[in-house]
Amino acid sequence: MSDLMKDPLILRQIIMDHYEYPRNHHLTEDEHYHKAHMASESCIDDITVMAKIEDNIVKDVCFDGVACTISTASTSIMTELLIGKTVEEAEAIVKEYYKMIELLPFDEEVLQEAIAFHQVGKQANRIKCATIGFKAIEECIKEHKHE
Amino acid sequence: MFEVNKVRQDFPLLKKAGESSKPLIYLDNAATTLKPQSVIDAVTRYYTDYSVNIHRGDYDLSYQVSDYYEKTRKTVASFIQADVNEVVFTAGASASLNLVAYGYGEKYIQENDVILSTESEHASSILPWFRVASQKKASIEYVPLTEDGQITIENFKHAMHAKVKVVVIAHISNVLGYVVPIKELTEIAHSFGAIVIVDGAQSVPHIQTRVKDWDIDFLAFSAHKMYGPTGVGVLYGKYQLLDSIEPYYLGGGSNARFDRCGNITLKNPPYKFEAGTPAIEAVLGLKAAIEYIESIGFDAIEKVEHELRTYLINHLKEFKHIKLYNPDATSGIVTLNAIGIPSQDAAIYLNSKGIMVRAGNHCAKILLDVLKTPDTIRISLSFYNTKEECDAIIEALREITLEKCIDLIF
Numbered sequence: 001m002s003d004l005m006k007d008p009l010i011l012r013q014i015i016m017d018h019y020e021y022p023r024n025h026h027l028t029e030d031e032h033y034h035k036a037h038m039a040s041e042s043c044i045d046d047i048t049v050m051a052k053i054e055d056n057i058v059k060d061v062c063f064d065g066v067a068c069t070i071s072t073a074s075t076s077i078m079t080e081l082l083i084g085k086t087v088e089e090a091e092a093i094v095k096e097y098y099k100m101i102e103l104l105p106f107d108e109e110v111l112q113e114a115i116a117f118h119q120v121g122k123q124a125n126r127i128k129c130a131t132i133g134f135k136a137i138e139e140c141i142k143e144h145k146h147e
Numbered sequence: 148m149f150e151v152n153k154v155r156q157d158f159p160l161l162k163k164a165g166e167s168s169k170p171l172i173y174l175d176n177a178a179t180t181l182k183p184q185s186v187i188d189a190v191t192r193y194y195t196d197y198s199v200n201i202h203r204g205d206y207d208l209s210y211q212v213s214d215y216y217e218k219t220r221k222t223v224a225s226f227i228q229a230d231v232n233e234v235v236f237t238a239g240a241s242a243s244l245n246l247v248a249y250g251y252g253e254k255y256i257q258e259n260d261v262i263l264s265t266e267s268e269h270a271s272s273i274l275p276w277f278r279v280a281s282q283k284k285a286s287i288e289y290v291p292l293t294e295d296g297q298i299t300i301e302n303f304k305h306a307m308h309a310k311v312k313v314v315v316i317a318h319i320s321n322v323l324g325y326v327v328p329i330k331e332l333t334e335i336a337h338s339f340g341a342i343v344i345v346d347g348a349q350s351v352p353h354i355q356t357r358v359k360d361w362d363i364d365f366l367a368f369s370a371h372k373m374y375g376p377t378g379v380g381v382l383y384g385k386y387q388l389l390d391s392i393e394p395y396y397l398g399g400g401s402n403a404r405f406d407r408c409g410n411i412t413l414k415n416p417p418y419k420f421e422a423g424t425p426a427i428e429a430v431l432g433l434k435a436a437i438e439y440i441e442s443i444g445f446d447a448i449e450k451v452e453h454e455l456r457t458y459l460i461n462h463l464k465e466f467k468h469i470k471l472y473n474p475d476a477t478s479g480i481v482t483l484n485a486i487g488i489p490s491q492d493a494a495i496y497l498n499s500k501g502i503m504v505r506a507g508n509h510c511a512k513i514l515l516d517v518l519k520t521p522d523t524i525r526i527s528l529s530f531y532n533t534k535e536e537c538d539a540i541i542e543a544l545r546e547i548t549l550e551k552c553i554d555l556i557f
Binding site for chain 2: 008011012015016019044045046066067068069070117119120123125126129130
């Protein structure tokens with residue numbers, strides 16, 4: 001495990017930064033985007049993720065909605081991770097992220113800032129928050145593949 | 148004389164918590180309440196000592212359990228000051244509210260009629276009327292709330308008019324905890340010829356209910372929010388109204404006769420609404436719950452819950468980082484946010500201190516447009532809560548920060 005992951009102060013800083021200044025935090029009217037709305041019955045999270053996928057490349061990802069710190073920060077990090085990746089690369093990142101959430105061995109290199117959530121799987125009541133954005137982008141990719 | 152430490156011994160979960168070093172501070176009583184031993188015993192006694200179905204009079208055990216079941220109806224009737232044939236057992240307040248919306252809406256609502264409700268209404272009371280309105284081409288209107296989220300007699304008067312046929316209103320809002328002046332509102336509604344359906348889920352456990360004195364037409368409430376079992380509730384209705392509306396569903400137990408041509412003769416109320424084998428053990432548990440509440444008495448319940456609320460508010464209002472949404476409400480519901488911290492993160496932080504509260508929009512999604520926040524933390528008190536428990540949440544809210552909330556995941 002890298003030193004970075006052992007330092008909760010740095011990890012907290014990553015999460016705070018993405019919560020307070022979420023990246024790609026807007027929606028678009030552009031019809032070329034796929035859209036996934038995720039609303040949770042049991043918590044406040046209610047977010048929409050939109051993704052533009054062309055020529056097998058994730059050209060853009062954006063999101064908006066009401067969500068807790070963990071949902072907002074993890075979704076913000078997800079958008080940065082996936083923009084510019086091929087569909088296969090994006091799918092691999094999502095898969096790696098879920099491995100981390102399930103507390104299985106995972107590739108730190110691939111997940112970059114998302115490693116801030118490497119312990120979240122120990123808290124059952126936050127797993128949904130930490131995965132909501134990733135579930136949404138999966139929906140977008142699935143929709144793209146069905147086209 | 149009310150002694151909280153003695154009362155807490157009646158609740159196995161609180162008793163266990165008292166003996167453990169791990170705190171268990173339950174402040175989500177508007178969601179459901181903990182159960183005293185007497186209720187648990189009543190439920191298990193049904194399965195150990197009776198176990199048979201009701202209304203099968205040919206054998207002694209069924210006779211006995213039917214008798215016990217019907218005695219519960221009497222207990223409920225006297226508890227809310229109704230007549231015994233005006234008490235319908237349902238699966239809970241939501242089922243009761245759906246029953247009225249279906250029964251009354253189907254029979255009496257016409258095109259262009261208006262159903263009047265409020266912006267603080269719970270999904271369970273308003274959603275069934277959304278459907279009635281859409282099927283009957285009727286419309287829903289809302290009593291505007293005051294700036295702090297209250298319903299006043301003045302606002303209500305302005306909202307009433309001749310087209311309003313039904314008023315659906317919670318006696319105590321589950322988000323803001325204000326007690327509405329139900330007797331006065333009912334009188335106004337009746338003067339326009341409208342009936343009044345009261346969601347009593349949050350009020351029946353905490354203040355004395357007087358259906359006859361208030362002259363309300365229907366009242367819905369759940370046993371589980373009043374220290375009783377889940378899965379059972381009550382619909383009170385004025386007898387002639389219950390007699391005039393159709394049941395939501397049909398089946399065994401609700402009909403007196405039927406023939407192969409499809410003719411059905413329904414039983415009289417309340418039985419025509421009680422098709423199928425009910426949650427017998429839960430009904431018997433409800434009897435024990437009411438007896439428990441009566442053993443404490445509403446004077447003590449109201450006094451203790453009000454003292455706790457005042458104590459909590461007086462401390463929390465000193466904190467600049469805590470926004471209180473209902474400092475002036477009188478019930479045990481305290482709604483707040485820690486500024487800059489999503490309610491869910493705050494609730495999870497409180498959970499790390501053993502404190503259970505509710506975060507979210509509390510099934511009253513329209514109200515949050517009024518409060519200008521998507522969600523809140525709701526503390527809801529019961530007489531079994533203590534000043535020490537209030538101190539624990541006061542301390543936790545004093546020191547809460549976004550950083551501390553996030554650090555919980557490391």
